[in-house]
Amino acid sequence: MKILTILTIAAIAVNINVANADTCTDSSGAILTGVNGHNYCLGTKDMNWWTAYAWCEGQGRHLATMYELCPDWDGSTGTYKCANISVPEYSSNGNIAFWSSTASGDRRGFYAFAERGGRIDTDVRNSVRKAICY
Numbered sequence: 001m002k003i004l005t006i007l008t009i010a011a012i013a014v015n016i017n018v019a020n021a022d023t024c025t026d027s028s029g030a031i032l033t034g035v036n037g038h039n040y041c042l043g044t045k046d047m048n049w050w051t052a053y054a055w056c057e058g059q060g061r062h063l064a065t066m067y068e069l070c071p072d073w074d075g076s077t078g079t080y081k082c083a084n085i086s087v088p089e090y091s092s093n094g095n096i097a098f099w100s101s102t103a104s105g106d107r108r109g110f111y112a113f114a115e116r117g118g119r120i121d122t123d124v125r126n127s128v129r130k131a132i133c134y
Contacts, residue, residue, distance in 0.1 A: 024133075025059050032132065034084040036071060040064060042098070043131035049109050052099040052131035061133035063101040066110050068134045070118060077110075082118025085132075098132035 024031060024041040032042040041059050043052065056063040066073050070082035085098070095115040102110045104122040111129050113119040123129075 036084050041133040046128035047131060048128055049099050049125035055131045056133035059133050064132050064134035066100045066102040069100055069112055077120045079119045080117030081120040082112050085112055085114050085118050097129040099129045
């Protein structure tokens, strides 16, 4: 009986995760499909790192890590670092930058641009970027 209960709970958890995988629950969000086929929830408003983190939690997701955004990331900054989010419809609209949850020291965080093959950089967390949720 315990095994059946555990399996039922696990199945429900997987279904909830799958249900959120293709949606953004907020009208200020849009789906961005990475080259890897994963559907990310992209916040369409600029926000600081803390607001981006909370916004993703409100979507039933989490602020994506650099490795969730860029599975082939080598840990450094620069151009052509993240082919996964080099998405033409976003890169042509003002070079949109996305916060990641990955820290860079005590006060900075990594972010990625949907331009130049996914340019990676860091900035102070009170700067504004878009949220991208996994």
